[in-house]
Amino acid sequence: MKLHEHQAKELLARRGVPVPKGGVASTPEEAGRVAGEVGGSVVVKAQVHAGGRGKAGGIRLASSPAEAQEAAASMIGTRLVTHQTGPEGVPVRSVLVEEAVDGAMELYLGVVTDGAAGGVVVIASQAGGVDIEEVAASTPERILRVEIDPTVGLRDYQGRKAAYALGLDARLVRTVAGLIGGLYETFVELDCSLVEINPLVVTRDDRALAVDAKINLDDDALFRHRGLAELRDEAQEDPKEVEAGNAGVSYVKLDGSVGCIVNGAGLAMATMDVVGGAGARPANFLDVGGGADEAQVAKALSIILSDDGVEKVLVNIFGGILRCDVAARGLIMASEAMPRAARPMVVRMLGTNAEEGRRLLAESGLDIRLVHDLNEAAEAIAG
Ligand code: GDP
Ligand code: MN
Numbered sequence: 001m002k003l004h005e006h007q008a009k010e011l012l013a014r015r016g017v018p019v020p021k022g023g024v025a026s027t028p029e030e031a032g033r034v035a036g037e038v039g040g041s042v043v044v045k046a047q048v049h050a051g052g053r054g055k056a057g058g059i060r061l062a063s064s065p066a067e068a069q070e071a072a073a074s075m076i077g078t079r080l081v082t083h084q085t086g087p088e089g090v091p092v093r094s095v096l097v098e099e100a101v102d103g104a105m106e107l108y109l110g111v112v113t114d115g116a117a118g119g120v121v122v123i124a125s126q127a128g129g130v131d132i133e134e135v136a137a138s139t140p141e142r143i144l145r146v147e148i149d150p151t152v153g154l155r156d157y158q159g160r161k162a163a164y165a166l167g168l169d170a171r172l173v174r175t176v177a178g179l180i181g182g183l184y185e186t187f188v189e190l191d192c193s194l195v196e197i198n199p200l201v202v203t204r205d206d207r208a209l210a211v212d213a214k215i216n217l218d219d220d221a222l223f224r225h226r227g228l229a230e231l232r233d234e235a236q237e238d239p240k241e242v243e244a245g246n247a248g249v250s251y252v253k254l255d256g257s258v259g260c261i262v263n264g265a266g267l268a269m270a271t272m273d274v275v276g277g278a279g280a281r282p283a284n285f286l287d288v289g290g291g292a293d294e295a296q297v298a299k300a301l302s303i304i305l306s307d308d309g310v311e312k313v314l315v316n317i318f319g320g321i322l323r324c325d326v327a328a329r330g331l332i333m334a335s336e337a338m339p340r341a342a343r344p345m346v347v348r349m350l351g352t353n354a355e356e357g358r359r360l361l362a363e364s365g366l367d368i369r370l371v372h373d374l375n376e377a378a379e380a381i382a383g
Contacts (some may be wrong), residue, residue, distance in 0.1 A: 022098030031072030258283025297330025324357030
């Protein structure tokens, strides 16, 4: 789950990370009021779950409350399209109004889980700001990675090492090392998958401030943090993914043409590889879960059929707790509910009640090709 910048900053500030003075506003008038309270020049920042706002017009400097109000009016109620969103963009429903920071340097700091490293990695770079992706691609040597053993936690020398890599004065190294400690503490306490400050701005009067902040939370750990779940903003998410999530189905939209329905995340990924191997591209990742019922399978198919990019559907069910006849009934239920959206289906079913499931599908009158293994499935997808 992603958080908004203002939410992330509040959580970080509580753990000692310095952030600019400001507040969130959901109307232009409120934005003007906050600007007046902050005083002086402010930045007005669209609150969306996407980076790249600076280049997309989602960040505006204002030198008076009236200007801040006007900047907020130009953003609130619109959709912002950045290089991290789809062409339809994401809705701007609030803005963050903050003191404008006069920066001498823009640095990058991040804490992420790294599966390959088997732990947590602190990332630091002198080349922070809006082009960090470009830096990572073309000059990766400008990015320092410090691997943290999660059983030991962040050691003081590791924080200092990362701070030194930022080319700071000795005095600031201590401050920034402490700030990295605050990021790491936030990361661990809140079960994050990402905590990122980009840019960390060093001001001309030698303060280090988190000018932008991003936090992603691990959904599987949300139950441990009741208060955090309330910070979710579904309006920022793909409506189909929200609908699937509410039904207990994991769905991630992709841009290929073969819809996939599978039970089990590993099997779902293997199935996507089969689609790729057949020269096609998956339209989604979808895992109905090991214990799905008829309604969940039906919901999964209806979500896939409502994607106009889908030309074929590949179903790969390994019957266990989810019996194949139950899956078959779900598929038939959704197909009959939306007959005009029907697409050819390729179905592989194995395991509990597979014969019954296959019989139901064969007798359904739907355009379904039953296959016995993944090679045959690949041929049917390619053909
Ligand atoms: P992003 O583009 O979505 O990552 O949004 P950021 O909050 O990182 O802002 C993008 C860029 O706008 C930053 O890298 C800064 O250069 C600039 N910016 C944002 N806030 C301020 C501010 O308070 N003062 C100044 N001078 N620049 C800012
Ligand atoms: Mn940023």
